[in-house]
Each structure stands twice: as C-alpha cells, then as structure tokens.
Amino acid sequence: MPLPAEFADLEPYLAWALPTESERYARRLDSSLVEMQTFYDAAFPRLEEAIVYCDEHPYDDLPEDARTLLRLMQSLVMVSFPVEVWKQARVPDSGAAYLTVTAEPVV
C-alpha cells in the first residue's frame, strides 16, 4: 500500500508525492488549473487529518506510507496559491522569473 489505508482515496493523486521542491514546482507549472483544483479538492479536506496521522510516527523515522502521504501534502501546499489565489499555475506578472531551491530538508 503506497498510502496508509485511511488515505487510500488519495491514490489517484500519487504522482504528486514528490520529494523535492523543484519536482513539486515543475509539476505545478506542467498542470492545468483544473488538474490542480481536482487534486486540491480531494486532498485539502484530508490535510489536517494527514498531519495528525504523520505526527503519530517519529518524524525522523516515518514509515514509507506516511512519508508518501506527507510528500503528497507538500504538493498540496504547492498548489494552494494557484488554486486559492492566483487562479493559474504561475505567479501573475512574474514573467520569466524563477527562484530555484538549492537546499532543503527532504522528508
């Protein structure tokens, strides 16, 4: 089971379970607003529950399914502004600007 059984309904969105910010951001740019909205609508109502679930395990020793769930929720944060605010994948008026993450604590 890639995700904990309680979260099996999120399995259609497993492609969003990505370890690094660069991968999550790239997927955001490659997604339509409809795709992000669909993912958001499915995952957002489960976010608090997912965090509670992951918090039950030691953070430095997360079981694989909990790790996948947490990565999925990192992508949910990544699409939240496109869905909640911008209504598009890119930040409006940001032109060709980019801001690359070169180091981050990978879950």
Next chain:
Amino acid sequence: MALYPKPAEGSWTEHFPGVGTGVLSYEDCISPEFYEAEREAIFKRAWLNVGRVEDVPRVGSYFTKEIEVAATSLVVVRDLTGQVRAFHNICRHRGNKLMWNDYPRAETAGSCRAFTCKYHGWRYDLTGKLTFVQQEGEFFDLDKADYGLVPVHCEVWAGFIFINLAESPEPLQVFLGAMVTDLGGYPFDALTERYDFTADIRCNWKIFLDAFQEYYHVPVLHSQEATPAARPKMPGFEAPYYNLDGPHRMVATSGPPRRLWPTDYQYPIEIATRSGLFGPWNEPDLGDDLPGVNPGGIKAWQMSNFQIFPNMEILIWQTGWYMLYRYWPTSHNTHRFEGSLFFPPARTASDRAAQECAVVMFKEFALQDAGMLVGTQQGLESRAVRDDFPLNDQELLVRHFHNSVASWVDDYQRAHPVSVTR
C-alpha cells in the same frame, strides 16, 4: 493620518542628519562606469557575508564561493584547529582554479584533508601551506614556503562568515557597528533547518535590494498577501521604527501575530498548516532575552529587517525564525539573488508542514518582485527620466542605501584619483 508617531523632526528621514529629502538619481543602477567603480570601492573593500558556520561543520569542511563582482572565486575551509579561513581558489603553480567539480564555474562544497590541484597535483594543507609539489626536483630554486595559497581576510560574527578582499581592512565588528553587533546574542545557531533559494535576475543588485528594504510597495504589488476580506483594511504601510548606523540600516514592524487574525483574514492553507508568510504559528522558545532584535523597543514587535552594507539582509521574525538575503552583482544590470530561510529543526510532521507553507509563500511573493524589477531596470535604462525620483518617508532606507553607496565610491575615488590623459 499617521499610524505611529514620527520623531520630533516631523519625519524619520529628517530625524537622521545628512540624509536629505531631495529627489534621487538612479544613474548608479544603470551606468556601466559606476558599476566598475562599485567593484573596486565597495566589493573589494567591504566585509561580505559568504556563509554560515554550519556550512563548514567539521575540520576539513570547505565550500567555494564565486564572487563575480570581484572577478574571483574563494575557498572557505575549517582548518585543523577549528578556525575558519578563506583563500583565493587559485593554484600557485600556473593559476588553475583549485577546488571545483564537473564545471569549473560552478560552486562546490565538501570535505578534505588537503587541497589538491587537478592540473599537476600540487597540494596545500588546510592553512593554505604548499605541502607537495609533483617532481619537485625539476623546479629551479623553488621554496615551497613562498607558494602558499593567497589568503583572504576571514572573520566570523554570530556564526556568519565574512570575507574582505582589502589588504588591511578594519576589524569586522568595527565595520558592523553597534546596531548590528547588538544582535550577536540572537540564537542563530538554534535555527539550523534551512531552505536556500537562488535566482539570476536581470536588474542591478541595488534595484532588487531596494524592494526588500521598503514596504511602501507591499499593499500594492503584494496586495494578495492580504485575503480579499482583509485587503480593504490595509490601505498603506507605515513602520513604527527606523534606525541607521554608518552604512547599515534597519526597519521594524509591529502588529498582532498572524495566528490571532480573524479567520477570513487568512487563506485556508494557512489555517490548515498553522503557518503562512509570517512563519509557523507554533513559536519556538528561544528564551526571553533576544538582545538587539527590537532596538526601538516598539510594542507588539513583529519583525526587524537589518540591511548590512553592502549586500546582506537579516530579517528576524518575532515568531522565531529568520531570513538571510544576499545580492551579488554580476554586471551593471544583472545580479544573483540568494535567499535562505532558517527555522528550528522540525521535530514532527506538523512542524515540517508549517515550514513548507512559509517557504512556499515566500517564493510566491518574491517572484512578484523578481518579475517586476526587470521592468524597473528597463524603465530606468531608457533615461526618459533622469535624476528626479521622489522618495517618501517610508523609503528612508532606500535613500540611505544609495547615499552610502555613493559615499563609499566617492571616498575611494578621492583616495585613488584616476589620471585622465587626453
């Protein structure tokens, strides 16, 4: 209607002698000649932050730093005694770049017992001493003691590693001055969970830096920092406190923590992750005594933004985290931006989710600045308007910064007059 009282002089700008209230020139951001002057007068004379002590955690840990504006590369290392040292990253045999991997122009980091040149294998110890020459007997009267790595002044303050390319610079702490060094007791060393960003941006370094030292633009360019319900309540920005010290400057803001704002003043993702642009809501206990962070002693202190001359910013949040920005010129109209966010190490998944929200929101809004300021550079380069840019009281730090840059360049040029032959 002023939200906060102004100093007795009537404004923050007039409170500080010599700052002036006249219009500003932006020629210093578009002139290739001025850029050449800045390279010598500022970047080869001022202390520059190149990293944190956590970047060289153990004996033999090193990293390289490209400093295009000074046309050099440095290697910073922790030696056997634990001292942090810096050298020009250049082999003394025939000038090859010493430490690099795969791409000579790319920065690298690692750990070693000695520096070995990839070209002919000359070797240097961690204090820069030349210890091995391949086929030494083939050379002519070569004394290895004469061919150590070229050292660069390197000092550490509060865990921040600074270098100085001048021959005999003033001590780092003297350069930083009291306003900055008062921060020395802040527990920077407890905030080690770190997210690094970098971007190459097509505008002068000072144009980008300006946008991070005034908040007059925030309610406009970043109007979406406030939710639709909150937006009408945020007509403009005023800071309760500004301070200047030598070429350095700071601004503080006040306001209730975002976690106490009404629900409709927050985005759903902020409530769900208990975090947002102002950082995670669960504040770490960093102790009661945080010297220097709120020098104005303002009520409901929210954050302080310290602009350390020339190109470093430390922004400390009341909620227990900080940001470090550096702006590295790469030409008169381009620069490389480095931004890092530092939190206490995450102990739970919810800590990590909260950090994620703060980090993602930082990027959303920084991209607005990064997109727009390319247009500022272009506008200025048209020279349709010259030397006639009016600044208001909330743009005091912008004014002081450009004044400081000009005075460093003037001082240098007075001391090193260029003889012009016609």
